[in-house]
Amino acid sequence: MANFKDYKIATIGSHTALQILKGAKDEGFQTICICEKNRKRPYESFKVADKIIEVDSFKDFFKIEDQLIKENAIVIPHGSFVAYLGAEKVKSVRAMHYGAKGILEWESNRNKEREWLLDAQIPMPKLFKSPEEIDRPCIIKFHGASGGKGYFLANTPAEFHERFKVYEGKADHNDYVIQEYIVGVPVYTHYFYSRLTGELEIMGFDKRYESNADSIGRIAAKDQVDADIRTTYTITGNVPLVIRESILPQMFEMGERVIESSRKLVDGGMFGPFCLEGIIDPELNYYIFEISARIVAGTNPYIHGSPYTWLRYNEPMSTGRRLARDIKMAIEAGKIEAVLG
Secondary structure, three states: OOOHHHOEEEEEOOOOHHHHHHHHHHOOOEEEEEEEOOOOHHHHHOOOOOEEEEEOOHHHHHHOHHHHHHOOEEEOOEHHHHHHHOHHHHOOOOOEEEOOOOHHHHHHOHHHHHHHHHHOOOOOOOEEOOHHHOOOOEEEEEOOOOOOOOOEEEOOHHHHHHHHHHHOOOOOOOOEEEEEOOOOEEEEEEEEEOOOOOOEEEEEEEEEEEHHHHHHHHOOHHHHHHHOOOOOOOEEEEEEEOOOHHHHHHHHHHHHHHHHHHOOOOOOOOOEEEEEEEEEOOOOOEEEEEEEOOEOHHHHHHOOOOHHHHHHHOOOOOHHHHHHHHHHHHHHOOOHHHHEO
8 A cells, every 4th residue: 555654745825725734734744835935924833834945936836846746745736826827837737736737727717617617507697798788787807816806897888998997008908708797695615526436525615705895885875985986806805604405406416517517628527626606696596607626715714624524524624634635545545646637
């Protein structure tokens, strides 16, 4: 039997690194955290990293990649990893990489993402091809894992063009989608799919606390108008959520369809953690506006486990620990290739 202690778990110090490294240590792995200079204190204070490698910028990842290879480290991707390196550069990572690299390309482009979700028969908000088509409340989203930064609302073509002025001239300012804004409760469903067990698990749910979109309710409507506050959706934190039990079967079915559809996109399909991000309307319809094909920050409230992981495991089981256990199981079964992409 191969010894999992011959391997280490590594990730960059941002997003879900605390949870990933804590989960890896709980499973008995040695851990490595790649940190930007002057940003290592959390990983030292919370004692989750056995080794810290400092870089000037996360974009310098490839400068220290040979060191990770020598350490026999398995790299865990997350939102910041994808945002700083980009889906194309992730494909060129030579170190061992947990998860299917190719699937990240499908999540980082909203047009390709929509193609994937529609193939999986996932209900989605209407998409508008141009600002002139806007005939209802819409949200304008820029491509990539940017944490909601820069999203804005528009109800008419004129409103779109007025609010878009601040983005003109910026890099990739034309790289956006115009999506119908559905009124309801934002619900982010955290999944885990293991190639080893062939089973889909629901790890938990969250909703995002989004800048002034959530805090604006503390101000009277008249004051909002007088202050000329424009709603923004930059994510500042995550709120735990337990949903109505009657909705769970639908959540499982949607996750399974997404996994099945992913097998048409990349060899072997998507595996590991992923998240369907959407809105539940007053009729309990679940509209998905986005998928994250890796661990999401909404799992961070559950470092000691969620109500759903307690039901299944009866021990602390974060998504970070679940993926570390998946790696451990693969190593001990002599099937490490099953969890690498």
